[in-house]
Amino acid sequence: MQLSVASGTVRVQFFARYAEMVGCREAAIVVTLPATVGDVVRRVREELPGARGLPERPLTAVNLKHVKLDASVQDGDEVALLPPVAGG
Amino acid sequence: MQLSVASGTVRVQFFARYAEMVGCREAAIVVTLPATVGDVVRRVREELPGARGLPERPLTAVNLKHVKLDASVQDGDEVALLPPVAGG
């Protein structure tokens, strides 16, 4: 008997200081669904070189909107890890 | 025996609605010194045609500064009777 496990791919974007730390601006991350933004952040910190230095609970956005870490993600979502914003 | 009484002349200015009521913009008023702005206002209301319609306690200025009615006036002062201001 075979367990069918759904997985999804999200595009993760890095900005400013975080992009410098990770050494890239975008990465594709595969997660088992259902998944939260917090799950994505964990995978990023485990899988990407340099990403260990990211905070465990960064500011995050999904599809251009601020979300909390318990927000769910879908296949194809754009997830962003945002350093503290300093606009204006 | 003669009592020496000092008198002074002040220039009184009228603006906006008050100038319309009094029918002029400036008048010379003679007062017995010492005198207050309130004394000047009383003389204006008694002496000038149309000035009866002025309030008994209008906003006033002496030499370009807001003053209360008990402020004293000197010979040569410029006294202004100001309708409620509406600048800006």
Added chain:
Amino acid sequence: MSFLTRSPLSLDALLGEVSSPERGGTCAFLGTVRNGPEEHGVTAIEYSAYDEMADAELGRILSEVRERWPQARAGVRHRIGKIPAGEASIAIVVAAPHRAQAFEACRYVIEEIKRRVPVWKRELRLDGTAVWVDPSGQPTTSPPVPTPSPFSRLAEREGHV
């Protein structure tokens, strides 16, 4: 220099008076002649002033800004004469190192102007009448005067209506 003018106001010119690299926050206020639903067809407002005192009072208000917010700089122009609806009668600009000071000082300047500066306005209506405006923003109850006001002193000096 006078803070009163008969010309259209420009924020950009005022900005030049107060801005500098140490002052990162600039707040500006423009008051324009309104013709909205409350205004019953105002085509213009004729502003008149006790010129010398209005100028002195505006200068005193700017000095107070320097006392209260020593790092801020404020600039102001009050336009007088006949100002068509939609055009500005007052322009205020305050630059300060931080934005809270700029907002507070700019608000202070306009509130003090409304309270203290000897300026008066007469609304000119579509139907040809003219009505003195009282400080609450409502027309006075005195009867409309259909003739042009003779009481703008600068107007006379400069030959304007």
Added chain:
Amino acid sequence: MSFLTRSPLSLDALLGEVSSPERGGTCAFLGTVRNGPEEHGVTAIEYSAYDEMADAELGRILSEVRERWPQARAGVRHRIGKIPAGEASIAIVVAAPHRAQAFEACRYVIEEIKRRVPVWKRELRLDGTAVWVDPSGQPTTSPPVPTPSPFSRLAEREGHV
């Protein structure tokens, strides 16, 4: 239309977007790159953004202004890229029938921008170093990076440094 631009900001252009004869009070805010005694020789700040989200967030803030102050209209531009000291990075204009609404809504817009809009800045210093600025306005403790930042996405697209 985008609320982000790489060009110098003009209050006058923004005023045209929001002013109308019904709205008699207009409050504007300009945030400029500061080089004061606290800044230790900042020649410019390089602003980068999460462009699409910054644009969306600015649009949401303007919608909130319409909900909270239905008679007010707000306009905003955020400049990104390298902005020399003394030049503006943000311009906000709010026109409303009365001045209290204009001041409140303008303050709301700048405070929400500081809180929510994904924009970051790197100070470029006289000595050639560059330092990320944290939202408290202080440089971060991470070591200065003396090379130009590759992280302004618009810069890349448009071929600017």
